[in-house]
Amino acid sequence: MHDELELHAANDPGSRRLQPDIVLRLMRGAVNRMLSADKTLVDVKSGFRQLRKRPALYAGSVLAIAFAIGVSLTVFCAFRAVFLQSPPYSDPDGLVSIEKFDADHRPVPLRHNDFNVLREHSRSFSGLALLMGYPEMQTLFESRRSSVRVQRVSANLFWIIGVTPLLGRVLSSPDTPGSVLLSSRAWQRIFSGGSVIGRKILLTRRATRSSGYYHKGSTCPTRASMSG
Amino acid sequence: MPNAGVDVWIANRVSFLDPFPPITGLIGRLKSDTTTEDATRDVRRLTPPLPANQYYEGVHFEIRPLAGRDRHLYIPLFVLLILAAVGILVLALLNVASSLMARANARQFEFAVRNVFGAIRSHIFTQVMIESFVLSSSGGLIGVIFGYAGVRAIRQLIPESVGLTRLQMTHLDPTGWSFALGASIIMAFYLV
Numbered sequence: 001m002h003d004e005l006e007l008h009a010a011n012d013p014g015s016r017r018l019q020p021d022i023v024l025r026l027m028r029g030a031v032n033r034m035l036s037a038d039k040t041l042v043d044v045k046s047g048f049r050q051l052r053k054r055p056a057l058y059a060g061s062v063l064a065i066a067f068a069i070g071v072s073l074t075v076f077c078a079f080r081a082v083f084l085q086s087p088p089y090s091d092p093d094g095l096v097s098i099e100k101f102d103a104d105h106r107p108v109p110l111r112h113n114d115f116n117v118l119r120e121h122s123r124s125f126s127g128l129a130l131l132m133g134y135p136e137m138q139t140l141f142e143s144r145r146s147s148v149r150v151q152r153v154s155a156n157l158f159w160i161i162g163v164t165p166l167l168g169r170v171l172s173s174p175d176t177p178g179s180v181l182l183s184s185r186a187w188q189r190i191f192s193g194g195s196v197i198g199r200k201i202l203l204t205r206r207a208t209r210s211s212g213y214y215h216k217g218s219t220c221p222t223r224a225s226m227s228g
Numbered sequence: 229m230p231n232a233g234v235d236v237w238i239a240n241r242v243s244f245l246d247p248f249p250p251i252t253g254l255i256g257r258l259k260s261d262t263t264t265e266d267a268t269r270d271v272r273r274l275t276p277p278l279p280a281n282q283y284y285e286g287v288h289f290e291i292r293p294l295a296g297r298d299r300h301l302y303i304p305l306f307v308l309l310i311l312a313a314v315g316i317l318v319l320a321l322l323n324v325a326s327s328l329m330a331r332a333n334a335r336q337f338e339f340a341v342r343n344v345f346g347a348i349r350s351h352i353f354t355q356v357m358i359e360s361f362v363l364s365s366s367g368g369l370i371g372v373i374f375g376y377a378g379v380r381a382i383r384q385l386i387p388e389s390v391g392l393t394r395l396q397m398t399h400l401d402p403t404g405w406s407f408a409l410g411a412s413i414i415m416a417f418y419l420v
């Protein structure tokens with residue numbers, strides 16, 4: 001401001017005195033500049049003050065915006081998970097699904113012989129794995145029954161998709177008697193997140209429960225967090 | 229593909245009670261120097277064996293990349309969801325904008341007083357802008373909480389039996405937060 005006053009005086013050599021209105025204007029500009037740093041803060045405070053003045057109006061507006069953003073965010077996250085993210089497997093581009101179709105391109109159920117043919121005669125795969133039935137069964141653990149979804153898989157599945165368990169080890173051989181792999185969710189739900197490795201559980205089919213048949217359970221359960 | 233709805237995996241053992249459990253999927257790992265097209269040509273030359281009591285013509289194997297295998301299942305669902313989300317967004321914006329416009333008319337006197345005390349047009353614009361940001365960022369913050377609840381609901385409420393297992397991978401991460409921030413900023417500009 002001092003420089004501006006001097007500059008103004010220098011430009012007006014006819015008068016050594018400054019006009020009062022010019023001084024007032026320059027001072028007001030200087031004060032405005034000094035206050036500009038706090039101005040944003042003042043405006044933010046003013047914004048919140050406005051919110052407080054009409055709480056119902058602004059609460060409605062905030063909730064409308066929140067709902068709209070919440071819905072959009074949920075859809076965005078789901079879209080991203082489905083279309084933009086790869087499955088959580090090692091090198092997912094190298095994984096393929098093999099399916100069987102007839103001449104009219106209708107799906108035909110796969111059979112064990114198909115697996116054998118592909119395993120013996122195809123030259124493109126470093127490994128093939130089978131996924132089988134998806135029955136609902138009952139677990140019996142420490143005299144508590146829980147319902148679980150069970151999937152039978154070929155023992156090399158987890159090696160092929162490149163997944164390692166959080167604890168324990170993956171299924172390695174169908175000859176390992178009764179070893180199972182638990183999902184993280186089942187581990188939390190059935191076993192309350194406690195130690196389960198090496199403990200026995202019983203798995204029984206619903207259909208055969210009444211006849212007293214129990215499918216033998218696990219001697220070495222492990223857990224894995226999987227999705228896909 | 230290991231299903232996200234599965235609780236227990238068992239290594240297959242052929243039992244005398246259930247010697248041939250139905251196959252629900254066959255997964256292959258391609259050799260490092262093999263493309264999907266090569267593998268398709270390779271399996272098409274093989275003839276799937278058929279049992280004597282089944283008559284299919286031209287039965288053949290096909291290969292699909294696992295990463296994009298079931299995406300087509302989701303397209304109708306997402307068309308619907310995106311339309312619904314855009315509709316809700318537009319309705320909310322129109323609703324809030326009309327409320328704020330009515331409020332702005334009631335604040336003419338306040339702006340006039342500020343003008344008398346030296347506030348120029350840009351000062352008043354900045355104030356209104358910041359008020360919009362306060363409003364939309366508050367909404368955005370609560371919206372993230374709603375979004376978190378929505379993501380959890382998707383993971384827990386959509387039945388696994390419908391087969392949309394990719395939805396189980398839905399989660400809220402920094403990209404989602406950036407989306408919410410961007411949406412808040414765009415809304416603030418719109419509301420000014």
